[in-house]
Amino acid sequence: MATTAFEVVVPCPDDAEELASVHIQAWREAYGGLLPERFYDDAARDRKRVMWSGLLAGGDAGERVRVARHEGRIVGLVARGPATEHQGHPPRRGEQLYALYVLSTCYGDGVGQALLDEALSGRPAQLWVAKENRRARRFYEKNGFAYDGTEQVDPDLDGLIENACCDRRTPRSPTTAMSGTLHDRHSGCRPFAAKAAL
Numbered sequence: 789m790a791t792t793a794f795e796v797v798v799p800c801p802d803d804a805e806e807l808a809s810v811h812i813q814a815w816r817e818a819y820g821g822l823l824p825e826r827f828y829d830d831a832a833r834d835r836k837r838v839m840w841s842g843l844l845a846g847g848d849a850g851e852r853v854r855v856a857r858h859e860g861r862i863v864g865l866v867a868r869g870p871a872t873e874h875q876g877h878p879p880r881r882g883e884q885l886y887a888l889y890v891l892s893t894c895y896g897d898g899v900g901q902a903l904l905d906e907a908l909s910g911r912p913a914q915l916w917v918a919k920e921n922r923r924a925r926r927f928y929e930k931n932g933f934a935y936d937g938t939e940q941v942d943p944d945l946d947g948l949i950e951n952a953c954c955d956r957r958t959p960r961s962p963t964t965a966m967s968g969t970l971h972d973r974h975s976g977c978r979p980f981a982a983k984a985a986l
Contacts, residue, residue: 792899794857794897796856796903797854798850798853798854798855799853804841805837807844807865808837808839810862810864810889811840811865812828813891814889818889818923819918819921822918823946823948852869853866854907856890863890863893864894864899865888866887866903867887867888868885868907868908871884871913875940877940881954882912883908883911883913885907885908886915890903895923912955913954913955918951919939919949920949928953936952938952940952
C-alpha cells in the first residue's frame, strides 16, 4: 500500500478473530526467524483469538486497546495498561505499552505513530522490546524511549533476549496509573506482567 489512509478506533468483541490474525501476521513480519514456527501457527492464532476475546469483553478494553483500520480491515493494534513487576524487574513507570504491531504493508505510513500517540497521549511509559528487533528499537528511540540497561533472556520465547526501555519524560506516580492488567507475553513491547499469552 502506498500512503495508507487509516483511522484509529476502539475495537469491539467481534474483532477478536481478525485481531488474532493480524497479531500473528505482524509477529511473523516483525520477528521472522527470531522465533520458531510454533509462534505463528494455527494453535498460536487460536490462543490469540481466545486472549483477544477475553480482553475485548472486559469493561476497560475501550480505555486500553485501539486498532488502526484501512478500508475497514485492521492493519495495526496497540494495547497499554498499568506497569507491574515482571521476573523480578520492578516497574519504572506507572504505565506500560504491552503491544504495538502494524502489518508490514503499512510500514512508514504513520500507523504505528498514530497508535502510539493514541495509546499514551504523551504520558510516560515503559516497555520491553526484542534486542534484535532493530526497526522497533529505532521507532521507540525516535519517540523518546531509551534502553535502561536491563536485559533478560525469556525462556518462554525460546531464549529471545529483551531489553527494558523507558521514555525520558518524568515518571508518574504509580498511584496515578490506570487500573487493571493486560498480559502480553509475546510482543515487541513486552510487559513486566504475568505469563499469559498475548
